[in-house]
Amino acid sequence: MQTIKYSKNKNWQEVLQRPVFDSSSLEKKVKKILEAVKSEGDKAVEKFTKDFDGVKLKNFQVSKKEFSEAAELLSNELKNSIIVAKNNIEKFHAAQLHAPEIIETMPGVKCWRKNVAIEKVGLYIPGGSAPLFSTLLMLGIPAAIAGCKKIIVCSPPDKRGKLHPAILFTAKLLGLRDVYKIGGVQAIGAMAYGTKTISSVYKIFGPGNQFITCAKQLIQKDGIAIDMPAGPSEVAVYADETSNASFVAADLLSQAEHGADSQVVLLTSSADLSRSIEIEIEKQLEKLPRKETAKKALEKSKIVLVKNEDQAIEVLNEYAPEHLILSCNNAELLADRVINAGSVFLGNYSPESVGDYASGTNHTLPTNGFAKSYSGVSVDSFVKKITFQQLSRQGITEIGKTVEAMAEAEGLKAHAEAVRVRLSNIVGKHSTLNIQ
Amino acid sequence: MQTIKYSKNKNWQEVLQRPVFDSSSLEKKVKKILEAVKSEGDKAVEKFTKDFDGVKLKNFQVSKKEFSEAAELLSNELKNSIIVAKNNIEKFHAAQLHAPEIIETMPGVKCWRKNVAIEKVGLYIPGGSAPLFSTLLMLGIPAAIAGCKKIIVCSPPDKRGKLHPAILFTAKLLGLRDVYKIGGVQAIGAMAYGTKTISSVYKIFGPGNQFITCAKQLIQKDGIAIDMPAGPSEVAVYADETSNASFVAADLLSQAEHGADSQVVLLTSSADLSRSIEIEIEKQLEKLPRKETAKKALEKSKIVLVKNEDQAIEVLNEYAPEHLILSCNNAELLADRVINAGSVFLGNYSPESVGDYASGTNHTLPTNGFAKSYSGVSVDSFVKKITFQQLSRQGITEIGKTVEAMAEAEGLKAHAEAVRVRLSNIVGKHSTLNIQ
Numbered sequence: 001m002q003t004i005k006y007s008k009n010k011n012w013q014e015v016l017q018r019p020v021f022d023s024s025s026l027e028k029k030v031k032k033i034l035e036a037v038k039s040e041g042d043k044a045v046e047k048f049t050k051d052f053d054g055v056k057l058k059n060f061q062v063s064k065k066e067f068s069e070a071a072e073l074l075s076n077e078l079k080n081s082i083i084v085a086k087n088n089i090e091k092f093h094a095a096q097l098h099a100p101e102i103i104e105t106m107p108g109v110k111c112w113r114k115n116v117a118i119e120k121v122g123l124y125i126p127g128g129s130a131p132l133f134s135t136l137l138m139l140g141i142p143a144a145i146a147g148c149k150k151i152i153v154c155s156p157p158d159k160r161g162k163l164h165p166a167i168l169f170t171a172k173l174l175g176l177r178d179v180y181k182i183g184g185v186q187a188i189g190a191m192a193y194g195t196k197t198i199s200s201v202y203k204i205f206g207p208g209n210q211f212i213t214c215a216k217q218l219i220q221k222d223g224i225a226i227d228m229p230a231g232p233s234e235v236a237v238y239a240d241e242t243s244n245a246s247f248v249a250a251d252l253l254s255q256a257e258h259g260a261d262s263q264v265v266l267l268t269s270s271a272d273l274s275r276s277i278e279i280e281i282e283k284q285l286e287k288l289p290r291k292e293t294a295k296k297a298l299e300k301s302k303i304v305l306v307k308n309e310d311q312a313i314e315v316l317n318e319y320a321p322e323h324l325i326l327s328c329n330n331a332e333l334l335a336d337r338v339i340n341a342g343s344v345f346l347g348n349y350s351p352e353s354v355g356d357y358a359s360g361t362n363h364t365l366p367t368n369g370f371a372k373s374y375s376g377v378s379v380d381s382f383v384k385k386i387t388f389q390q391l392s393r394q395g396i397t398e399i400g401k402t403v404e405a406m407a408e409a410e411g412l413k414a415h416a417e418a419v420r421v422r423l424s425n426i427v428g429k430h431s432t433l434n435i436q
Numbered sequence: 437m438q439t440i441k442y443s444k445n446k447n448w449q450e451v452l453q454r455p456v457f458d459s460s461s462l463e464k465k466v467k468k469i470l471e472a473v474k475s476e477g478d479k480a481v482e483k484f485t486k487d488f489d490g491v492k493l494k495n496f497q498v499s500k501k502e503f504s505e506a507a508e509l510l511s512n513e514l515k516n517s518i519i520v521a522k523n524n525i526e527k528f529h530a531a532q533l534h535a536p537e538i539i540e541t542m543p544g545v546k547c548w549r550k551n552v553a554i555e556k557v558g559l560y561i562p563g564g565s566a567p568l569f570s571t572l573l574m575l576g577i578p579a580a581i582a583g584c585k586k587i588i589v590c591s592p593p594d595k596r597g598k599l600h601p602a603i604l605f606t607a608k609l610l611g612l613r614d615v616y617k618i619g620g621v622q623a624i625g626a627m628a629y630g631t632k633t634i635s636s637v638y639k640i641f642g643p644g645n646q647f648i649t650c651a652k653q654l655i656q657k658d659g660i661a662i663d664m665p666a667g668p669s670e671v672a673v674y675a676d677e678t679s680n681a682s683f684v685a686a687d688l689l690s691q692a693e694h695g696a697d698s699q700v701v702l703l704t705s706s707a708d709l710s711r712s713i714e715i716e717i718e719k720q721l722e723k724l725p726r727k728e729t730a731k732k733a734l735e736k737s738k739i740v741l742v743k744n745e746d747q748a749i750e751v752l753n754e755y756a757p758e759h760l761i762l763s764c765n766n767a768e769l770l771a772d773r774v775i776n777a778g779s780v781f782l783g784n785y786s787p788e789s790v791g792d793y794a795s796g797t798n799h800t801l802p803t804n805g806f807a808k809s810y811s812g813v814s815v816d817s818f819v820k821k822i823t824f825q826q827l828s829r830q831g832i833t834e835i836g837k838t839v840e841a842m843a844e845a846e847g848l849k850a851h852a853e854a855v856r857v858r859l860s861n862i863v864g865k866h867s868t869l870n871i872q
Contacts, residue, residue: 075841077837077841078841078842078845080838080841081837081838081839081841081842082842084542084835084838085838085842087541088541088542088545088835091539091541092539092541092547095537095539096549098534101531103527103528103531103796105523105524105527105528105795105796106520106524109524109790109795109796111528111795111796111797113532113797113814116774116775116776117775118808118809119775119776119808130846130847130848131845131846131847132846133842133845133846134842134846166845166846202808202809203809217657221653223665223804223805223806224809225806225809225810229659244861246857246861247854247857247858247861250850250853250854250857251854253850253853253854254848254850254851254853254854256850257848257849257850257851258848284850284853284857287849287853288849288850288853289847289849290847290848290849290850294850331826332826335824338552338822339552339553339555340552340555340820341822342822342823343822343823343824343825344822344823344824344825345824345825345826346824346825346826347826347827348858349827349828349829349831349832349858350825350826350827350831350832351832351854351855351858352851352854353839353843353848353851353852353854353855354545354825354827354832354835354839354855355823355825356839356843356851357838357839357842357843357851358835358838358839358842359541359545359547359825359827359835360539360541360545360547360825361547361549361823361824361825362823366820368659369659370659370661371820371822372554372555372638372820373554373638373639373660373661373820374661374820375819375820375821375822376821376823378549378821380816380821383811384776384802384807384808384809384810384811385811385812385814385816386774386777386778386779386780386807386811387778387779387780387791387797387798387812388771388779388780388781388782388797389779389780389781389782389786389790389791389795389796389797390767390768390781390782390783390786391783391785391786391790391795392785393785395785395786396785396786396787396790399520399524399790399794399795401513401517402516402517402520402521402793402794403517403789403790403792403793403794405511405513405514405516405517406514406517406518406521406569406570406793406794407789407792407793409514409567409569409602410566410567410568410569410570410602411566411567411725411726412566412690412693412694412726412789413693413723413724413725413726414686414689414690414692414693414720414724414726414730415690415693415788415789415792415793416789417686417689417690417720417723417724418683418686418687418689418690418787418788418789419787419789419790421682421683421686421720422683422784422785422787425680425682425683
């Protein structure tokens with residue numbers, strides 16, 4: 001790890017600059033795949049599945065038989081763990097829906113806002129080096145709580161044309177039946193534009209590599225919504241003298257093992273602690289199966305020695321990490337000062353991995369500094385908040401003159417007339433001015 | 437208006453197809469302006485202001501003097517109306533913030549979610565044919581309620597280098613001081629990339645013409661968030677035999693006067709009613725100053741004669757209108773069946789114009805069918821929802837095995853180790869297993 005000692009450069013954006021990846025080089029390739037799926041449908045999906053996943057599939061949908069086989073292939077320990085995680089995630093996300101509250105802004109002017117599920121959504125679950133059934137929990141649970149009617153799941157098949165049993169077990173547990181063995185850009189294209197097999201959806205969720213990210217950007221231009229822009233996963237840890245070097249080292253490593261492009265940042269005011277943590281990292285690294293990946297990520301990672309806690313918070317808010325671990329004494333007080341972060345972990349017993357899997361919070365979070373303007377996925381991501389208003393005769397009478405004056409001032413006479421025609425009708429009908 | 441009589445084509449998307457505008461022809465031009473602002477800052481803004489707004493400005497920021505002059509230029513009636521609208525909008529939007537609620541998903545595992553304002557936001561208020569001070573209310577009020585620290589307002593100057601006094605009065609009323617006389621693509625560029633005068637922001641809000649829309653799409657690629665994709669304004673009205681033809685006609689006209697590209701749709705099962713409404717439209721149209729604009733919009737507008745209420749709801753949900761007026765007897769029952777719409781107006785005394793100005797709901801709404809996946813602007817649009825979790829020793833002990841099993845199954849050993857290192861520390865320290 002590279003150590004930045006008590007930097008005089010206060011441009012923290014510059015000090016902690018993330019690598020910039022230019023997707024324009026991929027764009028041509030990705031566009032071609034999307035266009036082929038759009039025009040040729042399943043035929044194109046078949047072709048790309050053969051080319052990229054190395055397997056010839058005629059039927060992409062996971063069968064009932066495959067679902068039931070899956071449960072038998074998993075240990076009871078794993079199945080129970082997935083159930084525990086599901087319960088926690090459900091508990092946390094269920095509290096995110098609020099019943100409509102009618103606000104009477106003026107007598108007879110009632111306004112409210114209602115959560116209505118997005119009808120059709122698509123969830124992309126990457127395959128590759130790890131079967132991310134945890135991501136299926138994180139997307140499928142809020143989608144179900146929101147009440148989305150059509151929930152499509154796509155994930156790349158392995159060489160035998162199968163999905164990992166943990167993904168299938170999780171899908172079944174969540175009641176998801178529209179699960180397809182399709183991966184990569186062709187999956188994003190199929191969900192965006194629809195094929196004979198796959199229904200098109202209004203919003204697509206899920207992580208992925210640079211091809212997936214680029215595909216999601218492109219289909220967004222065609223009016224399909226996406227969860228958020230994406231970048232490599234990140235963690236920032238703030239540690240003080242009360243933190244445990246081996247805990248912090250383990251947290252940094254758990255982010256580093258994600259991929260060579262993972263961003264790992266440690267902030268502390270103590271040079272001694274930072275040295276102890278580095279020693280611990282060396283020690284723990286040796287035991288990891290993904291040692292080589294983690295090493296590559298660590299090479300580009302940074303230790304920032306800060307003057308004090310205040311400066312730590314300043315740097316952290318400027319960096320806007322996806323995950324932020326406050327491994328320190330007064331974590332609650334510091335957490336109150338966090339302005340930009342995806343998810344925050346307080347104290348010595350809250351490693352990032354509990355949030356990744358089972359604490360209940362969502363692990364689909366804004367990376368790449370997007371925490372400055374984006375939230376992580378929640379039930380909100382799967383609903384629209386439709387507003388309603390209902391005025392009584394009294395209501396329009398109370399508010400009428402206000403609307404007329406404003407519409408006239410904006411030069412929108414017909415807007416004023418829509419009120420006037422009602423007011424004169426009311427006065428005409430109710431000469432006694434019984435306006436209720 | 438074109439009448440579609442009891443269509444046999446049940447592909448309502450096709451029947452009610454919106455005009456497709458391809459912004460790629462503008463893209464080159466818009467990109468050039470954005471790039472110039474990015475590299476040359478204020479100098480470029482000055483140049484484009486001269487070229488496009490026809491005025492040479494050295495200082496873009498609205499001065500204290502201009503703010504105080506503005507109030508004197510407006511009638512008391514208008515000022516009071518703006519104040520009434522502000523109060524209603526504040527009342528409705530203030531109810532949108534929920535205090536964090538701590539959910540203990542397992543003993544010792546506490547999770548919560550907090551609304552934190554986006555620090556820096558930019559509000560674009562179009563000039564052109566109307567001074568849209570109402571849009572400033574709709575964006576400025578939720579931004580203030582959210583607690584955004586830096587709120588930049590940009591609006592194009594008139595030929596004398598001034599902003600409309602109603603915009604300045606509204607800005608002052610909302611406590612907004614960073615108001616700049618900059619319009620068009622150069623305003624979007626200045627807020628996205630920053631200049632010496634204008635601070636860069638993390639998210640840009642506001643309507644605009646096709647150039648503004650294109651500029652917002654382009655800066656989004658650079659990681660600046662935007663409120664939502666945009667298209668021409670729309671209304672759909674469902675009317676039954678209890679509705680008043682002159683009210684409905686006035687509502688359709690108030691949408692039509694917005695612009696020649698406005699989308700206006702009437703649904704009813706009664707051919708008689710539709711004829712009465714058309715006659716009313718002809719009558720009311722004559723009195724409108726924006727008659728020519730409204731006429732153009734009406735030429736492309738549609739009356740859809742539906743079989744019954746059920747079919748009306750089916751068509752409406754498929755069309756996903758920005759504004760939906762349920763001008764009918766059982767509006768409450770129908771409103772419950774609305775899945776896709778931006779804002780809904782119930783009954784005969786709730787014209788769209790009350791929502792445009794003063795009922796309290798927001799008028800920045802998803803157009804172009806985006807109501808299928810997007811919500812209108814609300815306080816939510818100005819905050820991020822950061823999640824937090826704090827585990828006690830008991831918490832990590834309760835959840836530890838679950839996380840370990842899932843991490844191992846995903847092949848992420850370091851994730852499991854981050855839990856393990858804590859569990860063995862707890863067991864080591866507390867041989868009596870006093871894990872609290």
